[in-house]
Each structure stands twice: as structure tokens, then as C-alpha cells.
Amino acid sequence: MVFVEVKGAVMKPGVYELSEGDRVLKAIEMAGGYIESSNPKHINHAERVKDEMVIYIPKEGEEVEESPLATNGSSQSSLVNINNADATVLTTLPGIGVAKAEAIIAHREQSGAFKDKQDLTKVTGIGQKTFEKLEPLITVK
Structure with a gap:
């Protein structure tokens, strides 16, 4: 199951x-x-x-x-672009609720686009373990 x-x-x-x-x-x-x-x-x-x-x-x-x-990141077409995804799409990611989605958007607005996936760890509330779950599901196009 x-x-x-x-x-x-x-x-x-x-x-x-x-x-x-x-x-x-x-x-x-x-x-x-x-x-x-x-x-x-x-x-x-x-x-x-x-x-x-x-x-x-x-x-x-x-x-x-x-x-x-x-x-689960098995195909390229399913990746979430963290540079332009809205809160609704961000909350489809595991471990990302409304508050973290808003923090991602706020960080993006204040600091500009994420240059690489690892930059997501600069967002308050997203540590290395959360990032490891998200890495195969995200992109920074």
C-alpha cells in the first residue's frame, strides 16, 4: 500500500x-x-x-x-521551481506548510532569486534535513 x-x-x-x-x-x-x-x-x-x-x-x-x-522527483516535469512557485504550489512539497512557503517567498523577494537549490537552507526554518527531502523535488530555473 x-x-x-x-x-x-x-x-x-x-x-x-x-x-x-x-x-x-x-x-x-x-x-x-x-x-x-x-x-x-x-x-x-x-x-x-x-x-x-x-x-x-x-x-x-x-x-x-x-x-x-x-x-518524488522521478521526472523533470514534476519539479517545483522555487524561484517562481506561489505558496499553494510550495505547500505541495513535503515539510512545507503555509508558514515556510511564505518564508520562502519573503526570502526570494528580499534577497532575489535562488541561485542554486542549496540557497533554500538560507530560509529560516529550513535546515539540512528538510533540504535533503526537498532537493530532488525542486529546481531553480
């Missing part, structure tokens, strides 16, 4: 237990499906779910860097 978190524009956001090998489509169905204002066009419904995966469904008109699907 694997646990997957479904966030964003779905009827019932939350953590769901699925069988290994299940598809993203099943996780979205378990979350009650899309709300009317969702924008699922960048979601790979056929992708197999992975343990600790976060599936983020944006709303129509919401800007999302590359694919809004944040996985």
Missing part, C-alpha cells in the same frame, strides 16, 4: 491509501473528482502513484510551473 496526498481543485482534498501500481486517476476519483473551476490539462492521469506522492490540481487560470503534479 502507498499513501498519496491530493490537493487543490478537488472535492475532498486529503491523504488516500492506494495499492502500489494504481494510477493518478484513481487517487483523483478517491478525492471526489475535480471541482468545476479545476484545470486538469497538465495532469498525467495514467501515471502510477508512488508512496508520499503529492498530486496538486490547479484551478483554471492558476499559473503553475511545468507540471502541477509533484511526485
Whole structure:
């Protein structure tokens, strides 16, 4: 069994237990499906779910860097760009809640764009252990 978190524009956001090998489509169905204002066009419904995966469904008109699907970093298209991601997208990362997302944005606004991933450790509340979890999931394009 694997646990997957479904966030964003779905009827019932939350953590769901699925069988290994299940598809993203099943996780979205378990979350009650899309709300009317969702924008699922960048979601790979056929992708197999992975343990600790976060599936983020944006709303129509919401800007999302590359694919809004944040996985365990297994593919380039799922990386979150910490230089332009908003708080909603940042909170799809493990260990990043609203307060840390706001701290990342505040640091970015005060100090400019992150030059490399390691710069994320300069943000208050993000230590080396948190960074190690985030490194495979982020980019600084």
C-alpha cells in the first residue's frame, strides 16, 4: 500500500491509501473528482502513484510551473521551481506548510532569486534535513 496526498481543485482534498501500481486517476476519483473551476490539462492521469506522492490540481487560470503534479522527483516535469512557485504550489512539497512557503517567498523577494537549490537552507526554518527531502523535488530555473 502507498499513501498519496491530493490537493487543490478537488472535492475532498486529503491523504488516500492506494495499492502500489494504481494510477493518478484513481487517487483523483478517491478525492471526489475535480471541482468545476479545476484545470486538469497538465495532469498525467495514467501515471502510477508512488508512496508520499503529492498530486496538486490547479484551478483554471492558476499559473503553475511545468507540471502541477509533484511526485518524488522521478521526472523533470514534476519539479517545483522555487524561484517562481506561489505558496499553494510550495505547500505541495513535503515539510512545507503555509508558514515556510511564505518564508520562502519573503526570502526570494528580499534577497532575489535562488541561485542554486542549496540557497533554500538560507530560509529560516529550513535546515539540512528538510533540504535533503526537498532537493530532488525542486529546481531553480
